[in-house]
Structures are given as C-alpha cells and as structure tokens.
Amino acid sequence: MALDSKVPEGVLADKWTKHKGEIPLVSPANKRLLDIIVVGTGLAGSSAAASLAEMGYNVKAFCFQDSPRRAHSIAAQGGINAAKNYQNDGDSVHRLFYDTIKGGDYRSREGNVHRLAEVSRNIIDQCVAQGVPFARDYGGLLDNRSFGGVQVSRTFYAKGQTGQQLLLGAYSALNRQIAKGRVKMYARHEMQELVVVDGKARGIIAKNLVTGEFERHSAHAVLLCTGGYGNVFFLSTNAMGSNVTAAWKAHRKGAYMANPCFTQIHPTCIPVSGENQSKLTLMSESLRNDGRIWVPAKKEDAEAIRSGKLHPNDIAEEHRDYYLERRYPAFGNLVPRDVASRAAKERCDAGYGINKTGEAVYLDFAAAIMRYGGEEAHVKGLKNPSDVEVKALGEKVVEAKYGNLFQMYEKITASNPYKEPMMIYPAVHYTMGGLWVDYNLMTTVPGCFALGEANFSDHGANRLGASALMQGLADGYFVAPYTVGEFLSTDIRTGRISTDSPEFEAAEQAVRERTEKFITNNGTKSVDFFHKRLGKIMWNEVGMARNEEGLKQAIADIQALREEFYADVRVLGAANGMNPELDKAGRVADLIELGELMAKDALERNESCGGHFREEYQSAEGEALRDDENFAFVSAWEFTGIPAEANLHKEELTFENVELKTRSYK
Amino acid sequence: MDLTLKIWRQNGPQEKGEMKTYPISGVEQDMSFLEMLDYLNDQLINEGIEPVVFDHDCREGICGMCSLFINGEAHGPGRKVTTCQLHMREFKSGDTIYIEPFRAKAFPIIKDLMVDRSAFDRIQRAGGYISVNTSGNTIDANAIPVPKENADKAFDAATCIGCGACVATCKNSSAMLFASAKISQFSLLPQGQPEAKERVLNMVHQMDLEGFGNCTNTGACEVECPKGISLENIARMNRDYLFASLSSNK
Incomplete structure (x- = not known):
C-alpha cells in the first residue's frame, strides 16, 4: 500500500485553514446517529472525547485507571509551549514550527508540525477559559519561562505540575459532557482488541477489569489516545500501567507502526538503586541551568566512591571531569537531551560512573550555591563574608528556585543535595514513534485514529521539552474533532453498528482464548520476571547506543524470551473477577512483540538521528551522523505475523520550508 | 530488614x-x-x-x-x-x-486493598467545571487578568490529587476537603463566577447523596493530605454555600 500523508497542497501557513474549510460537514441531526469510541483519557483522550461530544457525536470513553483523571499526562512537570509571544522576544508560529522540526532532527512532517504550532495559541486561551491556574506575574498576566534550550520564552506552566493542571482542565470538560449524558465513561476498562468490519474500524472488545467480563462496543470510528510505550524498558518514568496493548492490537489488525525505535531518554533522572526498583523518577531539565555535571577524572577515585571509601566532596577540583563542559564548550551543561544522555553513558561505560551500580553521574550545585551566595552577600553589603555565610545565603537562593525538586530527591534517595552532589542517570521518558497517521490523524486502518503520544507525527526523532502537552491537547481539542468528519461524513447512512457480527464474535473469541491460556498455563515465573528481562535486553541493546550486532542479538533474545514467556509464565487466580496479574500478563505479551519490532526498526535505520544513535554512524569525536540522502523518511511497519519480519513502507519526508542542517553544540 | x-x-x-x-x-x-x-x-x-x-x-x-x-x-x-x-x-x-x-x-x-472511589468523579460531574465549549475561539488568555494572590491560591486548591486520604482519615468520612478544593479553585477565579452558586449547591448535594459525612472541624484531613490542601477551602466552601442557599433562585 502506498503511504499517502494527505498533507494538503499549497502554502505551508495556509494548509490547515484551507483543509478545515474543505472537510465535509456532518449535520447536527446526523452527528446524533454516529458513535465514536475514545480509548484513553489523558490529555489527548479527554480533550477529544469532550470536544466530540460537544459537537454532538455519541462518545464512549475508556480508561484502565479508576478515574479518567489519573492518566499519566498528569505527571508532566515542566510546561506547555505556545507561540503567544507574550514576552515580545521574537516568538512566532513559524519559529515554534522551525524549532520543533530542527529539534526533531528533521524526521517529522512539515505540514503536521506547522499545524501544531498554529493551534498552540488556542490551547492557552482554551485552558484559561476553563479555569486552569497557570502561573501569573504580579500584574495578573500569564508568566512564561524558557525551556529545552530554545532561544525564546514560550513555556506556560503551573509550578512543577503543569500536566496535572491541564489534565484536570480536560477532565472537567469531559465531566461536563458525562453529566449531560453525551459521553458514557467506562473506567477500569481496558481495550483488548480492535474490531475491523469490511476494512473499517468498527469497535473494540473491552475488558471490565473489576468483573473480568469482556464487552463488545461498536462505533463508527475508534480513537486511540493511549500514550507511549516506554514501559517496554521495564524501568522508565512512565506510570506502572502505561502500555502498548491498544496500539499493538491495532497494529496487528493492519495499522502501521511508525519509527518505533525513536525513544527519548531523559538525562536527569534519579538512578536505579536496586534490583527491586519498579520505576524511575524524573528531575526536571531546569536543574541543568545551575547544576554542573561531572564524574571523577581518575578511575581509582570512581572505584573508591563506588565502594564507599571516598566522598565526592573530597575530590579536588582538578580531579573532576566536567565532561559536558569539556566536550561541548558552547552549550556546556545545556546541550539537548539526547546529547547529554549519551555523554553520561559514555563516561559510565568507560568505568567512571559513581553510585554502587556504577551507572550514575554527579549533578553538582556547590558552585551555584557559592555564586548565588556571593551575589546575595554583595546585595546585603556584607564585607568579607566567611565561606559558611556565603554558603548559607546561596542555599536559600537555590531553595527558592528548586526547593520542591531537592525535597523530592531527598525523599527518594535520603541524600541532601545541598550538602553533596545529586546523582543522576538517563532514563526512558517518552516515545516519539507510534502508530502511523496521515494529516487527518487516521491510521492505515480506515476509521481508526491515533492521537497524542500514541501517534508518531510531530516530534521526529527527538521531542523538545514542553511539547508533549502541546501535542496531546492540539490533537484532542483542535485537530481530530475536525478531521474525523472527513471519514464520518461517508457514514451517515450506515446506521448503528451491530455487535452480533462474525467479526465481533471472532475478536471476542480470540481475547477469551488468550486470557484462558494465561490462567491455565501453570508456569513457574511471575509476569514481572519476564518484563524485567525484556527491559534489560531493550536497555542494553536498543537503548541509548545501538549497533548492528547488538540489535541482531536483541531480536534473537526477544524471540527466545517470547517463547519462554508463553511456556512458563504463571498467572494465579481466575479469569473472572479482578485480577491485575492477568491484566499485566496481556500487556507484557504485547510489549515483548513491540520490543522485537523496535530492534528491527533500529537495525534498518543505518544512521544516527535524535534519540536513535547507531555506534557505526558517528564522527571521530563521537557525534551523531545523520544521513539525509538515504534516511529522510518515516519507517512505517506492516505486521506480518512475526515482528522482525514486518514489511517496511517508507513515507519520504520533503522539506520545502526549512533547510536541513547538522545540529552542532560544540 | x-x-x-x-x-x-x-x-x-x-x-x-x-x-x-x-x-x-x-x-x-x-x-x-x-x-x-x-x-x-x-x-x-x-x-x-x-x-x-x-x-x-x-x-x-x-x-x-x-x-x-x-x-x-x-x-x-x-x-x-x-x-x-x-x-x-x-x-x-x-x-x-x-x-x-x-x-x-x-x-x-x-x-483486598482496592476501593471504589467513583463517588469522587460523580461529585466533580455535579459541577466541577466551567461551562465553556472547546472551540479554541474564546477570548485571548491575557484578556482576563487574575491577581497573583488569587491565582496562586486557586492553584494550591487545584493540586488536590483526589486520592481520598481526607475521607479515610475523617472520623465522619467527610469529603469536604476534596469538594471544597475544586469549589475554591473556581470560586477564586473570575472565570468561575457565573456558575458559582449552582456549582457549590450541586456539588454539596452530590456529596451528601454519596453518603459522605459532614465536617466537624477536627482538621485531621489537612494533616494527612499528601498535597497539604488547606482547611481554609472548607471555610470558603461553607461561606459560598450559605450565600448561594440564601440568594439562589433555585
């Protein structure tokens, strides 16, 4: 099948307006006859369900959590970008568009990204009207901050809880429609299968996680707003329940998976402390404004620290290696996420890592504390203040800036970052890859749409900070509600979709058999045992640095793991009733298949770009070498039965409005 | 260990x-x-x-x-x-x-240890929103200035995570800290004013229907709240409720 992105012709800045004007409308009377299923209630799902219901469609929304408000969008910290130019610093829609394309290392689609930048402004207006309490200055107007190394201040925020406030805003819009009876909400329900009738997505099989019952739900269109798949690595900053099942079931039914190997590994997370750790916690990127990253310059010092014989404060300045400042003098500690992550890994692999695991580096605020303390002493007019006085003053300044993060760090690690350097290490955070969608956000299965992190469309090979929230709400509030019309306008005479068709019967039967198999398997190992092993393979071979040999090994290892999983997994309890272990088994089964496809995608992409770094493709100084001549395309994979034997379809990326350049931070 | x-x-x-x-x-x-x-x-x-x-x-x-x-x-x-x-x-x-x-x-x-907290969702549905459609064609965000102090207080109230610790802690199983947090958030903002009376009446009514008890000012909820939601919100809700009861046409 030829991939048609359906990006409208014409001038970049006019495409979306023109397209909106040309999408056939569905009359209010006909909207009442059309049903839409929305799976997932994060920013994309809640906003889409609310908007579609307001327009008059009948919406059913599903989430696996006990309430739609718990979706993992809630955990986003930093902020949301919008090209409002309230700070009068030269921001514009075009600049946000350009920054996003460049930050994505030129692997995203111009048309989609420009639309995202255009609607970013509406998001802020909308959210404020809904009562989202963004940070304000003393004049009562909205405040902004800088983020992610761009040169303007366009990030709107609500302290360190921007995701929470935006999600609760979308949740309130959703609640309003639930109260009106326009949305029927199914919490503690998980999608188990996509039902395709006559080549169109016409419903889902959902499991009621409380009763264990399987339910058939039909609709004229299905929207997957199910987030990313970072949990394929077991340890990530994702929530425990985040999973790929909905997207993967759609993939198995014909939806292509695009750029699955593009994973964002965030440089500043709290390191792994032991084998029993279940998840990783992010420390905001903003810390790199003041923290200096280093490891010991001498291997014996690193070893002494690891065995607890040496304290970092006792290492003299000249024996410390501030490797980011050394390698990237122009950007120093503020290089982009992918570059900072790889540099940390390089030092740890070379034997200079700290922490008992050897997989951590220092993020040190001592210099910042003394610098701020000196400034404060000057302001206060203190003559010849002692180091102790300066330090105390400096700690106060740092506390005002980062107090909540320092406190969170101390709670988790029991170490005081004012007194000794923080330990950090990169962790899986976001997945740029996802279901392939066209300009209308429709997958290759007609009637099946993907929104938010679940699709691949806007961030290319690397996402900029504060852009995930922007994309989720753009897709849900302002894009999908229009673009579904193009598909649904052909459906006004279809009538209600029956759930008694052979297609629904077969889909439900397949789900029942899968479930039954887990319960009767009588294996010997828990689901987590396999999930952790999958995570190790993925982290070691498909993580921050990849090579041909490792990727081939990963494919073989994952295939072997899959066989072992089905032969030996042990799920206790019954199929009917609440059984979280059983639900987890289904999710891990799909993550195993996805992991294999990610390795395959990484193996076939013979270049380094954004979050995808192939060791074979780097400069003499260890920098990423992108290959625009041969790889300026989206890899869209068609399922054929075995993930590693998926068919590759290429969507060539054409850049008419930006010039492709090498990113350099030296 | x-x-x-x-x-x-x-x-x-x-x-x-x-x-x-x-x-x-x-x-x-x-x-x-x-x-x-x-x-x-x-x-x-x-x-x-x-x-x-x-x-x-x-x-x-x-x-x-x-x-x-x-x-x-x-x-x-x-x-x-x-x-x-x-x-x-x-x-x-x-x-x-x-x-x-x-x-x-x-x-x-x-x-086992899992409980059904869907009553919280139903309280929110009774009025925990501002009735604005998601057209994106509202007025410019900076056309509604909000005094920083009010914006900060609204934010503090809005940080409630809806976990239910307040209810579990309260000897009366009251959900008033939870409900008042949302009511306060909107009560403190100009956007929330048009529906303020109906909101507080409807949300309190739903809270009663669900079988939550009333507040007797023990303050245990505030102590156990993981987000430190202030009792001040309950006072604000009570004041708004009284005002709405006396002046609402419904």
Missing part, C-alpha cells in the same frame, strides 16, 4: 475480609512501600498464593491512584507524601506493619 505484614484480604465486595499475616525478609531500605508490596507479591506468586491487590499507577505522588491505611494513617507515617513516595527507611527491621484499605461507606472495597 525483616518485617511482619498484617494485610487486609477480601476477595470481593460482598465477601467477608480478614487480616492475614505475612512475614517477609530481605526488604531493602531504598525500596518504596509499594516496591516492598511488589516484592511480597513476587514471593506469594512463587508460593502459589494469590498476590495482594492494591491500586497504584504513577508512583511519583501525582496520579492519586495509590491509597492504603498504614499503621492507622492514610498514606502511612510520612507527611505530605503518598504511599508510593513512602520509603522503607521509615521503618526498622522487626517492625509489624498493618496495611488496610481506605475505609468509608462511600468507598466500597473491590478487592
């Missing part, structure tokens, strides 16, 4: 539950409380015992999914933390730890 866990086990909403004892060893100080339960569950599975069911998701203190009454306190002994942020270094080897679900009439038990 070696611990003795006393955990509430209950197979379903209608079945009788009981405290069961599980000795556990090899617990590390760096584990979070929920990781300790993961570790227990892994052992139980190996022994052929059904794992303990509990709610959890983000494990960074923001989704509000985790609960648990630990040694008689919602979210355990820490202050301003959720159970997922509680670490085992708060306990010492040899301790006996009692783990129960959040108990309230309006929070029926689903299984």
